[in-house]
Amino acid sequence: MTESPKAKPDRIMRPIEPALMHDRVYASLSTAVMAGRFIPGQSVIIREVAAQFETSPMPVREAVRRLVALRAFISLPNRAVQVPEFSPETVRDLCRVRLGIEGLATLWAAENATPKLVKLLRKLLRREIECAGKSDFSGVLGANRAFHFAIYEAAGSETLLPCIEMLWLQIGPYFGVLNGHPSLGRYLYEHERIIERLEEQDGPGAKAAISRHITTAAEDIIASWPKHASATHSGAQQSNEPASSDIDGFVATAKSGRREA
Template sequence: MRIKKNEGSDGTTNGAVKRERGHVHEQVLRYMRRGLMIGAFLPGQVMSLRKLAAGFGTSPMPVREVLSRLVAANALEETKGGSVRVPRLSPEKLSDLFAVRELLEGMATELAAKKAKPALIAELNGINKQLLQAIEKRDIANCLSSNQKFHFTLYEAAESEVLLPLIESLWLQFGPTMYMSLLIPSMPWNAADHEDILKALKEGNAAAAKRGIVHDIRTTCRALLSVAGSNGIELPFAQGPELLFEN
């Protein structure tokens, strides 16, 4: 995924270079957004421009542009020293984010449940089985990835052009806390709420499906708040683990 240098002046190569740069930019953005949403990047973690650029086999420029876009979207923050890091959410902001999640994701779930077909239920059931296997193996990366995939497969079924981007913006902000939720003894991951949601979808009970997603969100919020200090959730390590996930 190396960006080729400009080799000509006839406009043809210039156009190819611009397309390649655009492709790299979108690939970096897609990777970073997914990493934030599933919790592969952690609160307080500093984004290393050099490391990210090396990982993508590109120059720092597209990575810098992506980080700037994510700062503008409130998914990342710039420190006084000029570095970019994942924000630590205060208990107040965490509560606000999860309260809005209940509203938007509850609405999306209700809409999806009213349109749910057997193919969607089968797909969600398969994803949830992957999640349960990951939980049993304590496979953190796949726990986080499968959980996010379950939620967004459900929300996409609502077929709302308004709700999904709003939900994505929330996940970009709170997603980095999800890794910590796996470490809280008071809230062991068991996907019980997912099972309730699947049952409601099979029965065509939109209200029950909505209750299941709201309970899932609320339970996670309570657990995260139980370990959050005044400055947000404190990590027992300075940097996050190297979590590999599918782009």
């Protein structure tokens, strides 16, 4: 009996792995930006991020390049990369655009609202409350992002969602300014009101509720920046080192190929 030839490795699948790593790194970094893990003016050190991902700098550099194109990061003349500096004008401008686009998405989501969506939003609100009770601000921001995008995805628009993601890549770093803000409880209350309007399929009411939520957050960000900047500057002087990217949780999901909810 002749021995059957051994099956050759499937070479077609081999090139996919680097592409998957590129996508995972980008997904994790973009989620981190939208969830406030980076702050205005923060340097993005590619080799440090690559070390956290346990990968070469190449996929990180590609992810950063994409985020620069989407205005989440900026390139400096010395080839360094950082988050854009704080700008009250930018916060106001993003707020105006968010009111239009995210307000419309919430209006459509109310028309499509189901008990399943309401159940998911209440679960995410409970997660926010639990994280707030443990002073886990990163957890609060992660749940906040998941809460908002559950609503926007329910709008059922493949065109609108990428626009919102681009807005959040720009506004996300500003959310970190609200760490320790006394109005955190008010934001949770506003999320409850949004859920109620969605449950009633009250489109105009849901749009008005999320518009108030977006507006008050923008006002709080602008008012909080001077104090936050002063504290950050003092901490940097004491440590004599720049703040590093707080993306450990997102790195873990990238390595496993899953994205945080």
